[in-house]
Amino acid sequence: MSAASCLLTEDQFLCSICLDVFTDPVSTPCGHNFCKSCISQHWDVNVPYQCPNCNEVFDRRPELKINTFISEMSAQFRQSAHQEASSSSSKEQVSKPGEVPCDVCTGTKLKALKSCLVCLASYCETHLEPHLTMSGLKRHQLMEPVENLEGRICEKHDKLLELFCKNDQMCVCMLCSVTDHRTHDVFPLREEYEGKKAELGKTEAEIQQMIQERRLKIEELKESVELSNKNADRETDEGVAVFRVLMETVEEGLNMLIDTIREKQRETEEQAEGFITELQEEICELEKRSSELEQLSHSEDHLHLLQNFTTLNAAPPIKTWTEVRVHPLSYEGTVVRAVDQLEETLRELMEMLFEAELKRVQxxxxxxxxxxxxxxxxxxxxxxxxxxxxxxxxxxxxxxxxxxxxxxxxxxxxxxxxxxxxxxxxxxxxxxxxxxxxxxxxxxxxxxxxxxxxxxxxxxxxxxxxxxxxxxxxxxxxxxxxxxxxxxxxxxxxxxxxxxxxxxxxxxxxxxxxxxxxxxxxxxxxxxxxxxxxxxxxxxxxxxxxx
Missing domain, CATH: 2.60.120.920 (SPRY domain)
Structure with a gap:
């Protein structure tokens, strides 16, 4: 069989009707081979009985019998092809969700490489081979694999949708163009395809432009936020610095006010304490004089009384305290002056702030x-x-x-x-x-x-x-x-x-x-x-x- 495999090609084992390896091959009187079911179905709908290959016409429907030799060879070729497909399928990609599967594969579906608009089927690499090698199949229109190939067939005439009606903006078949659309502007799909493709290119360019504009807008917004953050940080730092100065100024003014009041109060207390000490000393002196006078007044010694009378009866050496007073200090104006000084400091600070603000807005x-x-x-x-x-x-x-x-x-x-x-x-x-x-x-x-x-x-x-x-x-x-x-x-x-x-x-x-x-x-x-x-x-x- 290996020798036969080397001498025979795949074309010799393909039915020209189904384009697959023979199943129950039969021979017509003219010598051509077909699958029994394929030629039988062909003659069921086509009369007179004619060979699909050489177009020879038979007077009556030929009686078909299985060609055992071709059947055995086809079976062996099918087995060989299956083994080759099995070995090559490991190299081909299995169809994944969202990918178009091969319509011929049985069992595991391989990924389709092309779809045929004539056969209305999609093929993997192995099953696409006949379309690439057989002269009759080479004329078929192949395209990138797509699903729902039936949607490319006119439902009314069962023909390929290969024209476009500009009036109705729809795809039509050849029969539609001479019936329902015979007065319309109809032209091949490719012409409309090229026009629409150009429109899509323009639309895509516009969309890309819009995407770019929005990306630039995003960058602009990000830059604005970044600038806003910098401005906020700067304003915060400046505000903190200004209010820190304000607080320090207020605290300093308050401390000066308190120190001024306390200093005046301390001077008042010291003055009062000096007067009190002096008065206490005079009281001690007067108490001493009073005691001496009392003793002298009770003395029976006439000489002693007369000798000390002048000294003890004289006015004691003391101050006249009638006009001496410690007046409670008045603090009127102290707070006002402190606040006025604070206001002056604030005014100077405000002038600095306004000057800086004016430079910023300029x-x-x-x-x-x-x-x-x-x-x-x-x-x-x-x-x-x-x-x-x-x-x-x-x-x-x-x-x-x-x-x-x-x-x-x-x-x-x-x-x-x-x-x-x-x-x-x-x-x-x-x-x-x-x-x-x-x-x-x-x-x-x-x-x-x-x-x-x-x-x-x-x-x-x-x-x-x-x-x-x-x-x-x-x-x-x-x-x-x-x-x-x-x-x-x-x-x-x-x-x-x-x-x-x-x-x-x-x-x-x-x-x-x-x-x-x-x-x-x-x-x-x-x-x-x-x-x-x-x-x-x-x-x-x-x-x-x-x-």
Whole structure:
């Protein structure tokens, strides 16, 4: 058999109908061999009786008998092939869950390498061999292994789905294209496949872009958290240091107050103790004189009494104590002076803190330019968009929705919808002005109310020296000096808007716990000219002293 195995090939033992090794092989009158069941089923449905190989037609259905020689050879070949498959199956991978199994394997199913769209079956390496070697099977369409091959067959015509209908967006067979879809735009699946594949490539690229954007956003968020942690640690350290100084200052002031009171009390006690000691000495002296006088008064010796009378009857050498007093000390003003000294220390510390805070917020400086489309027609803007003042002539400008038509105001071109920003405005030489930030949706027509409820967070100067914050209600501001340059700081997420006297490094006012849900724009109003008394411009100044 080994010699026969060397001379005979697998093709000689395959039924051309089932494409498998013969089972009960029979020979037709023309000399071709088939499985008995295969040729019988073929002739059951195909008349006239014709050989599937050479197409010879028989007048009547041939009587088929088993070809014992081919049957024995096929059995031996099948056994040999089974042994070879068994030895090679150890090298092939067994089908795992989720993998397509070979449809021909019996018992242990091996992993399929290809699926045939003609045979509607999937084959492992061994059972795929005929499709790679036999000329008739080489023409079959192979593809990567897939399950549910029946789903690739038209249910209506039992034909392969190999066309695509663009009108109905569905896969169809050849018969569908000439019946139900004959007027539709139908073309091979490959064309639609290439188009859809290109779309998938584009979609995949977009998804990869979105993935990358989200990864970058994650990194950004992580960096923000890390920065927030660093800021929190820095603020904590600074806060601990400041409050430690405060506590030390308070404790030192308290100790000095207590020492001052105790020192005064000690001096009072020492003075009283000195008086008491002196009085006790005088009492002893007087008691001695009294005893001598009593003895002398009872004396019967006339000479002795007369001789000592002058000495003992004279006034004793003692002090007059009528005006001598120890007044209880008054401590009025002691605590006040101590607190006043503490307040002075705190004031100096606050100045240092505000100066440090101002330097930090100045790191958020933005470069602003005024937006001419929002400016009131009577305002005059500089060419570079950094200065604004009130003019006496109303210019003929388009009344666009963004423009203020009653209040002499203007917005910056730049806006903020997240994060922090800072800018400085020179107000030197002005008698009136308004500064701050506003919501994008504020009313810009007619009379305007500058309140947070209406989207305005501003402070103002009136009558040369009256400062006010337009809160709800408004707050009169008591400033130690007139600011010549005002800094404005906004923290969008924190809901904070702070105004600073830049030169004095002092906080003017803060709006806190604000809720921002739209863009914020810097707001400027130089107020009216007042016949030249308020002609100085508001000037957006660059921050040049950041360290």
């Amino acid at each position: 790191q958020c400086e933005v470069d602003l330019t005024l937006d001419p489309d929002t400016a009131h027609p009577e305002l005059i803007l500089s060419d570079h968009g950094k200065q604004v003042k009130h003019g006496d002539v109303k210019k003929n400008l388009p009344d666009n929705p963004e423009r203020f038509d009653f209040c002499v105001s203007v917005l910056a071109e730049q806006s903020l919808s997240s994060g922090r920003f800072y800018f400085e405005v020179q107000v030197k030489g002005k008698t009136e002005w308004d500064l701050g930030v506003v919501r994008e949706s504020i009313n810009r027509k007619g009379l305007i109310t500058l309140t947070p409820a209406d989207g305005f967070w501003t402070i103002c100067l009136r009558n040369e020296n009256e400062y006010k914050a337009f809160a709800d209600p408004s707050v009169n501001l008591c400033l130690q000096s007139d600011p010549e340059k005002v800094g404005v700081f906004v923290d969008y997420e924190e809901g904070l808007i702070s105004f600073y006297d830049v030169d004095a490094a002092a906080l003017i006012y803060s709006f806190t716990s604000c809720s921002f849900k739209e863009k914020l724009f810097p707001f400027f109003s130089p107020s009216l000219n007042y016949a030249g008394k308020n002609s100085a411009p508001l000037v957006i100044t660059p921050v040049t002293h950041i360290e």
